[in-house]
Amino acid sequence: MVRLRKILLVGVFSGILLSACGKKDSDDPAPQGFTGASNPNIPATSLYYDTSVPSDQKGYLQKDVSLIGSLSINNTQPKTESFYKGYTDAKLLSVSDFAPSTLKQWLYTRVKVVVGESLDWRTKISAITLTKFPSPELLADEAFSAVTPVTIMSNTGAAIYRDGKQQKKIYDLQLNGTKISILSPRVGVIQIGQGLFTANQIKGSPTDSIANSFMRLATLFHEGRHDDSNGTNVAFPHAVCPSGDFAGSYACENNINGPYAIEAILMRRIYDACTSCSESEKKALQAAIADSQSRLFSSASYRDDRPEGFTK
Amino acid sequence: MKNVLLIISLVVSLVVIGAFLRRGSPQIEVTSPVSNEWVAVPLSIPVPAELTKKVETKQSDIKKFEEKLRAIESSFPTIASMRNRSDAEVHHRPPGLTDSAVELGQVVDEVKRDPRLAPAALRFYFRCASDSALLTSLRAVCLRTWMDSSRRYPKARNHQDNPHILPQNVKELAISLPSD
Numbered sequence: 001m002v003r004l005r006k007i008l009l010v011g012v013f014s015g016i017l018l019s020a021c022g023k024k025d026s027d028d029p030a031p032q033g034f035t036g037a038s039n040p041n042i043p044a045t046s047l048y049y050d051t052s053v054p055s056d057q058k059g060y061l062q063k064d065v066s067l068i069g070s071l072s073i074n075n076t077q078p079k080t081e082s083f084y085k086g087y088t089d090a091k092l093l094s095v096s097d098f099a100p101s102t103l104k105q106w107l108y109t110r111v112k113v114v115v116g117e118s119l120d121w122r123t124k125i126s127a128i129t130l131t132k133f134p135s136p137e138l139l140a141d142e143a144f145s146a147v148t149p150v151t152i153m154s155n156t157g158a159a160i161y162r163d164g165k166q167q168k169k170i171y172d173l174q175l176n177g178t179k180i181s182i183l184s185p186r187v188g189v190i191q192i193g194q195g196l197f198t199a200n201q202i203k204g205s206p207t208d209s210i211a212n213s214f215m216r217l218a219t220l221f222h223e224g225r226h227d228d229s230n231g232t233n234v235a236f237p238h239a240v241c242p243s244g245d246f247a248g249s250y251a252c253e254n255n256i257n258g259p260y261a262i263e264a265i266l267m268r269r270i271y272d273a274c275t276s277c278s279e280s281e282k283k284a285l286q287a288a289i290a291d292s293q294s295r296l297f298s299s300a301s302y303r304d305d306r307p308e309g310f311t312k
Numbered sequence: 313m314k315n316v317l318l319i320i321s322l323v324v325s326l327v328v329i330g331a332f333l334r335r336g337s338p339q340i341e342v343t344s345p346v347s348n349e350w351v352a353v354p355l356s357i358p359v360p361a362e363l364t365k366k367v368e369t370k371q372s373d374i375k376k377f378e379e380k381l382r383a384i385e386s387s388f389p390t391i392a393s394m395r396n397r398s399d400a401e402v403h404h405r406p407p408g409l410t411d412s413a414v415e416l417g418q419v420v421d422e423v424k425r426d427p428r429l430a431p432a433a434l435r436f437y438f439r440c441a442s443d444s445a446l447l448t449s450l451r452a453v454c455l456r457t458w459m460d461s462s463r464r465y466p467k468a469r470n471h472q473d474n475p476h477i478l479p480q481n482v483k484e485l486a487i488s489l490p491s492d
Contacts, residue, residue, distance in 0.1 A: 082484050152404045200404060203414045219404060238403070245391050245447050251402045271490045279424075279492075280417030283453060286489050287413035290449035290456075291405050294485055 045108060050175055052116030057192060061114065064213040064220070065107065071273045073098045078268060083293060084256050087302055089265045092257040094305055098269055110224035112188030113157075113175065119191065121156055127169040138166055141237030141250050152196045153219050155226035157182060157189030158235040165234065184309030185227045185235045190220070202284040210274055211281035217270070218263045218288060225259040230308035238295075245294070253295045255303045264292035370428065377422070377429050381436040384415045390445045412450055416440075416457055420492070423461070430468035434461055438473040441482060451478075452485035460492040 047065065049058045075098050077088055084092060095102050115121070141162075157173075160182045164171045173180045173189065180187060196216055197207055205211050229236045236259055241252040253260040267289045274285065389408030401407065416437075423433045440446060440454035455478065462469045475483065 078488070078490075083488060151400055199407065201410075203411050205414075215410075222404070245394055245406070245449075246397075246402045247395075249394075249397065249402050250399045268488075268490060278417065279420040280414040282492065283413040283417035283420070283457070284410045286453045286456060287409050287449055288405055289489055290452040290485050291409055291447075293488060294449045294452070294481070 047108070047111060048113045050113060050115040050119060052119035053114055053192065054116060057116070057194075057197060058114075060197065060207060060213075061192070061216065061220075063208060064216050065104070067210065067213050068104045068107070068217065069100045071100050071103075071270055073100065073103070073269050074272045083264075083296055084261070085302065087256060089269065092265060092302070093262060094257075103266075107220065107224055110186065110188055110227040111190050111220060113180070113190070115156065115175070115189060115191045117191065117193035121160070121173060121189075121191070124174045125160065125171045126174075127164070127167075127171050129167075129169050137232050138162055138234065139232045139237045139239075141239075151193050152200050153190060153192045153223050155185070155189075155223045155235070156191040157187040158185035158226040160189075161185045161187070162235055162237075184307055186307045186309060188224075188227060190223050202281055205278070205281050205284075209277075209281065211277050211285060214267065214270055214274060214285060215288060218267045218292075221266045222259040222263040222292075225262045228305045228307045229255075229258075229303055230306055231304075233303055234308050236303070236305075239297070241295075251295060252297060254297050254300050256296065256300045257302055257305055258300075260292045260295040261300075264289050267292065373426075374429060374432060378432050378436075381419065381432060384412075384419070385436070385440065385443075387415075388412050388440065388443075388446050388450060391447060392445065394447070406447060406449075409447060409450060413453055416453060420457060420461070423465070427465060427468075430461065430465035431470065434458060434465065434468050435470055435473065437461060438470070438475075441475075441478055441486070444479075448482060448485065451482045452489065455482055455486035456489045456491065459486065 047061070049061075053061075090097060093106065095106055160171050160173065161184065163169075164182060171182045173182060180189070182189075196219065200215055200219060201207065202209070202211055202215060226235045233255070236255055238250045238259070239252045239254045240250055241247050244252075246252065255261065267285060271282075271285055271289070274282065277285070387408075389406060389412060393408070394402060394406055397406075419433055419436065423429045437454045437458035441451050441458055443451065455475065458473075458475070
């Protein structure tokens with residue numbers, strides 16, 4: 001419990017810390033009252049698993065995350081200019097390199113608490129209404145709706161934060177007797193469901209195979225990215241696809257450095273590390289990359305990824 | 313005497329060469345598809361009955377393989393099947409995409425085991441890449457597989473399959489994917 005408190009304290013204060021050390025590097029400044037930071041140095045070194053996470057799911061995720069540390073990742077910039085407007089993968093992820101330790105830190109900075117599907121967080125929150133909650137305007141994303149049932153994985157912390165921002169409320173989430181104030185999407189509360197180990201799984205490949213670990217890690221990085229950005233673009237919301245495969249759904253991306261882009265970039269980088277993968281596993285990984293990348297609008301642009309946060 | 317021996321050796325050599333040619337495997341030239349069938353063109357050397365049977369078996373293997381490919385194609389997820397799905401269902405990878413990719417991988421494996429299946433597989437990959445009813449991501453994986461397999465089995469490629477006619481988004485996606 002002491003460890004949980006420590007982790008949550010870091011999460012709660014991350015937004016505040018980020019406000020203090022933010023460095024502006026964008027033409028699109030964060031709205032007044034909301035500031036972010038680039039490459040924040042949050043002392044996160046592990047994930048906390050809530051008791052609602054089944055032990056087998058926890059075991060797989062722990063193995064997945066530790067796998068990052070042993071990966072031999074290709075550091076060559078692939079030819080993806082047509083998608084990413086000449087930005088390098090490192091710039092899009094806001095990392096200096098693709099060393100395993102860098103990627104691990106990227107993840108720990110954004111994913112701090114994992115909760116299970118059985119946890120009904122709506123029964124665990126209380127709210128304080130603020131009369132002067134700055135800039136409640138948001139880009140819509142119904143997929144972000146806090147009532148969306150968890151099938152694979154969702155960024156609950158970001159969803160609650162966005163809801164609070166719209167309602168001019170600050171929510172407190174009670175987890176195992178510890179209160180987490182949702183002062184920033186960077187609170188890093190991720191909810192996982194059984195779908196992460198079924199629908200997200202490669203048929204015929206063991207749950208603990210490297211390829212299946214890669215599939216889950218890609219999803220984890222996708223959700224981790226929902227901790228970032230600010231203003232109307234807070235939590236990198238998805239956009240409605242006007243046409244194409246998912247026309248009418250919030251399943252597209254208007255940011256070349258948003259969650260789908262980050263997922264595709266990560267998968268492409270770690271693909272070569274899957275040296276023992278079967279042809280079927282490789283094809284499944286290719287399909288996952290293609291799917292994420294296909295979600296990007298051709299007009300997608302680079303957006304300020306500094307996370308927002310504030311004090312009570 | 314020397315001349316007689318020379319003539320005898322020559323005759324014996326010719327007999328041995330003739331026997332060898334009769335017993336050797338007939339070359340099967342696989343040509344462009346005609347009415348969806350692959351045509352085996354025997355050389356002028358007479359083919360023994362047992363070898364004809366073997367060729368027929370191989371033909372039926374290819375036919376079975378093509379039928380299997382058609383069955384796989386019919387199970388591919390379509391854009392239409394994504395309609396009326398909730399945002400949550402299509403937020404992450406769409407239903408059926410990964411399973412289809414796994415089947416593509418199994419086809420790649422089969423061709424590796426038996427390269428005679430390559431022409432049928434290449435046509436299958438290209439049909440998939442060309443099918444506008446299928447998910448864009450799946451079409452891109454099919455095209456990537458077609459590109460990689462065309463390099464691996466250059467003679468198996470049907471030159472009527474022209475990737476330039478494919479939509480730009482499918483081509484760009486396929487090119488950006490890691491190769492096999």
